[in-house]
Amino acid sequence: MIEARSLCRRFNGFTAVDSIDLQVGEGEVFGLLGPNGAGKTTTVRMLACLIRPTGGTAYVCGRDVYDPVMAREIRGMVGILTETSGFYDELSVYKNLRFYADLYHMERKTAQRNIDYYLRLFDLWDVRNSRVAGFSRGMRQKLALTRCLVHEPRILFMDEPTSGLDPESARIVRDSIRSLKAGGRTIFLCTHNLDEAERLCDRIAIIDKRILKADTPQKIKYSAYGRRVVIRLERLSDRMASIIHGMDSVRRVESEGNELVIDVNDPETDNADIADVADIVSTIVGAGGRIQYVGEQRHTLEEAYIKLVGDRVGH
Template identity: 35%
Template sequence: MSSLAIAANNLHKSYGDKVVLDGVDLTVPEGTIFSLLGPNGAGKTTAVKILSTLTSPGTGTGAVRIGGHDLATDPQKVRASIGVTGQFSAVDNLITGEENMLLMADLHHLTKREGRRTAANLLARFDLTDAAKKPASTYSGGMKRRLDLAMTLVGNPSIIFLDEPTTGLDPRSRHNMWQIIRELVTDGATVFLTTQYLEEADQLADRIAVLNHGRIAAEGTAGELKRLIPGGHIRLRFTDPIAYRSAGLALRDATGDDDALALQIPSGGSQRELRSVLDRLDSAGIEADELTVHTPDLDDVFFALTGDAHATDARTTNAHATNAHATVPAQAKEAVR
């Protein structure tokens, strides 16, 4: 028994001249959430398509094992242990939600009774019981996504691939989906999640890999990734210009903003660093009106790693947003087909 749910070595894939994946290694321990984070066109969907047997890996790809089964020699065993919810809804729009669920039950070879029970339970769990008898084509985006995931769970898969599960959902549906994803792991499943939302990876994932231009730019926990990036600081704001000036003298390493009467002191945000700053202020008898600790968030990490300096500006300066976006390669989004 392997304790790795997914072990992929050196994933390669090209379409014609275009290299989509250029030597990607992925390891996901059982029972964890792994997030593949990257901008549009980074190769996230292609990675999911290969790992879920939809697309064959390109030449040069090493061994790929999913749930302990070899992807190349035993794709049916791989399929039996995975569930996939793609970026575009994989429901049959012509039939009702319940019929979609029963279709899945039949394809997983459940008995009629088991099938009905599983369908009813999952529909209830995903809050779709009232809509069960309506055609899936009439469902809202959030409902369709829930039905999609409910269908994926009929076979009780041990490894679940979620390709941008919350793209296009409103904030409430997104939080619902996050809650559902957390529950999946509580129930013992392994989740492989792709997203372009940093907050989503930060909220959910045990480990995050940042994919950019077909390569892993960095990998680690959210905390580890944040530590890769400088930029943490303590910010002190004053209303009294005299207090501001004397604080600037007491804290030599601070950089000042005379207009805002604010000081910035570089800091990793640890308790010790914070106390040293407060001690120095105390001994000089200065009281700041406002103190904030800024730690780098995943946004900082993401933009630093995906090597797009302009994009960082775009977050703070809206006027430059159009220019900044133009530097991001405008690649068509791949769809799971």
């Protein structure tokens, strides 16, 4: 759905986005994470054809963002939820939404059906005839989400969709991202909320002008910290420790009392699915060991992010 190669954007000699490669598949939730000023919004604006790149190539739904005719088509096929949502405060919810549907030249009946559907979904039905002035941040965000969905976009670009929302509204937005994905939409999410990114995204890219890392949240965590498994046995012998140490999938073993702390192969260079914990467990059982507990020492995406971005700052 989205394919960018060496994409760049300079503003009067200042490089905001520096030669990034991105690929986002249909139906994927893709997260773009990075510090303030890392170039996330600029990337979204280029892919949504709001600004032109200054270098590289980008195709969205198979269309070239540089071609003015195709760019117009792309704008019709994407929805954008920006950090600040502007509405006509003096107009009602309905009038605001109808106005946007008209901008997309939507047929009245289809527009009305979609507007009604999303107003009900986001619990705005009862205020459909109220003026937007006086709406809370959460109501405005839900209205903004409704607005960017009314024309049935294939790709949704969302910049900080849950920032400033109370937990319940944030949950509604997150649940709707999941149901939009289930409905086949492609979602491109910029967020500073790493827990949210980990829960929602199939893949993420960490950007700081350049892409620092792009992979599944799980693999990003492994690449920052490796994969460490803890196995406690009823009784751990030296023989058992050396059997495990000799396994191909094992990089390093430490033993503490009856516990083995095992670093399995680096999933970046090896096939993580083969270097599997199940192999280790069955080797222990086969050698007569009695296992009491198997667990993985887990790191959060936030820890991995801070390590990756921090390492870069340190350089």
